[in-house]
Amino acid sequence: MAGVMDSVNQRTQLVGQNRLELLLFRLNGKQLYGINVFKVREVLQCPKLTVLPKSNPVVRGVANIRGATIPILDLDMATGSVGLAASTDTFVIITEYNTKIQGFLVHSVERIVNMNWEEIHPPPKGTGRDHYLTAVTRVDNQLVEIIDVEKILAEVAPTSEAISVGVVDEETHSKAVSLRVLTVDDSSVARKQVTRCLQTVGVEVVALNDGRQALEYLRKMVDEGKRPEEEFLMLISDIEMPEMDGYTLTAEIRSDPRMQKLHIILHTSLSGVFNQAMVKKVGADDFLAKFRPDDLAARVVDRIKAAV
Known part of the structure; x- marks a missing residue:
């Protein structure tokens, strides 16, 4: 319990200071991408995947990780590119979004950087309506794109927006x-x-x-x-x-x-x-x-x- 509380205390030091930590990774090519470390549970080499019949093509399969069956999504394919080869040369970032756990297949994982949210900017105007970016920033003079994961998850597994009868009288x-x-x-x-x-x-x-x-x-x-x-x-x-x-x-x-x-x-x-x-x-x-x-x-x- 003391260890958990120490971790909470360390993380909460950043709260109210407008700071975050980004895990940087790459898909196909040299472009850098980032994901908030708070969303990341672990990073591992791509495990053996079991393909699910009739699933969305973005879902490359499921993997048994620490006793749990976790869907693995190809971020490259999800954002409109050709997709990655699921092999031991690629990596999976295990994340938690909206209380659900999923893995994202990526080509390589770089490092973690500590940044200020003021350095994170909305996508440039003129990007269009169909892009998958929620923000951009720069690290060591390189453009870093932050993917709108909520948009990807909504497309792969749409969430019902309906309110149950009786919630609102x-x-x-x-x-x-x-x-x-x-x-x-x-x-x-x-x-x-x-x-x-x-x-x-x-x-x-x-x-x-x-x-x-x-x-x-x-x-x-x-x-x-x-x-x-x-x-x-x-x-x-x-x-x-x-x-x-x-x-x-x-x-x-x-x-x-x-x-x-x-x-x-x-x-x-x-x-x-x-x-x-x-x-x-x-x-x-x-x-x-x-x-x-x-x-x-x-x-x-x-x-x-x-x-x-």
């Missing part, structure tokens, strides 16, 4: 139409998922792309004499975002007396034992793993009932 839905919710997420897929879910509840949604944009939006609001807690029922924010992460956004909001009463839920694909300690440290009101429509809708319903 008619009275709550009627109250919701006069309320607004502010959401922040750098993934276009995640923004659409959250927006559709909240619109089903009945609230109006204002969706922004990253923490920096959200903070500037809120500061402009309070400069105009408005109170965010009166304008919005709540803020639902992703954690991993270019320019400013959700932890830092929350800490900035809590440090400003003009906006510190805004109810904040951190809604993220990051999983694991560190999140509750991090949420408590920055002062968020709640933490919710992506993407569970019923759970998200229930949190909004609870807020509506408490606020109205």
Whole structure:
């Protein structure tokens, strides 16, 4: 237990400092890619894969790793390229997204770098709508592309966005139409998922792309004499975002007396034992793993009932 707590303490030192660690890797070619170390469980040489009949071509097979059967996705093929050869010359990055475990087949793994989220930028304008990037950065003068893994997972194994019958009653839905919710997420897929879910509840949604944009939006609001807690029922924010992460956004909001009463839920694909300690440290009101429509809708319903 002491070892776990030491690890939590070490990781939480970065919280509120707008920092992250990226694991750098390559697919086919020289292009560098990055993935947040928080998402990574382990890296290993590609194990023997068992092909699943009629599965998505991106799923190269499943592997038995430490007693668990884990799907292995070809990131090169998922992003529109020819794909990699699954062999002992390639590697698998075992990750946890949205409480699900999967491996990503890559050509090689380079190293881990510690960076500031301010050095991570949205994809350049003109990239188009069909790209698979959620952000870009530079390491040693080399461009590093950060793949929108949520988009890939949504295409390979679509998640239901429907809310179960009974989660939202008619009275709550009627109250919701006069309320607004502010959401922040750098993934276009995640923004659409959250927006559709909240619109089903009945609230109006204002969706922004990253923490920096959200903070500037809120500061402009309070400069105009408005109170965010009166304008919005709540803020639902992703954690991993270019320019400013959700932890830092929350800490900035809590440090400003003009906006510190805004109810904040951190809604993220990051999983694991560190999140509750991090949420408590920055002062968020709640933490919710992506993407569970019923759970998200229930949190909004609870807020509506408490606020109205």
